[in-house]
Amino acid sequence: MFETTILYLLTQFATQLKVKIEKELAEFHLHSGQIFILFELWKSDGMSQIDLSRKILVSPPTTNKMVKSLEKNQFVFTKTCKLDKRSVRVYLTPKGLGIRPEIEEKWKNIENSVTNTLSLTEQIVLKDLFIKINRDNFNAES
Numbered sequence: 001m002f003e004t005t006i007l008y009l010l011t012q013f014a015t016q017l018k019v020k021i022e023k024e025l026a027e028f029h030l031h032s033g034q035i036f037i038l039f040e041l042w043k044s045d046g047m048s049q050i051d052l053s054r055k056i057l058v059s060p061p062t063t064n065k066m067v068k069s070l071e072k073n074q075f076v077f078t079k080t081c082k083l084d085k086r087s088v089r090v091y092l093t094p095k096g097l098g099i100r101p102e103i104e105e106k107w108k109n110i111e112n113s114v115t116n117t118l119s120l121t122e123q124i125v126l127k128d129l130f131i132k133i134n135r136d137n138f139n140a141e142s
Helices: 006-028 032-043 049-056 060-072 094-098 100-115 120-137
Strands: 076-080 088-092
Touching: 006 032, 006 100, 032 049, 032 060, 032 076, 032 088, 032 094, 032 100, 049 060, 049 088, 060 076, 088 094
Parallel strands: none
Antiparallel strands: 076 088
16 A cells, blocks of 8 residues: 555655665765755855755754765865854865766766656656645745
8 A cells, every 4th residue: 555655656766766876976975965065066155054954955963964074075175154153154175166077967867867768748747746846845945
């Protein structure tokens, strides 16, 4: 019974997809959650850890842990904000900037490998459904 529910199927897919992403990113010493920090910094470098937490929808302690790991692997560095000493900003290093083309290529390849059996229409519908579900249930402002 549970195996046919949307939640079960989606969770099973998400788990398998996370494993696939982890394998693809292993050569960079990145974990699947960390990539979302890089995605955000590629859009807007120098974000505060609090803003990163809001954007990627994880708790500040989890963001802090991911940032420390990214810092250890020299993808980012942190600086305390001059105006607000409680705020820590995260910046890309040249290494963090430099891996972007390779990561984007791998990301596209992963997406293609999991959607290649879907028609273009099915891909558009699936994307629209995920956007709607995320917007209605997991909004960063909630």
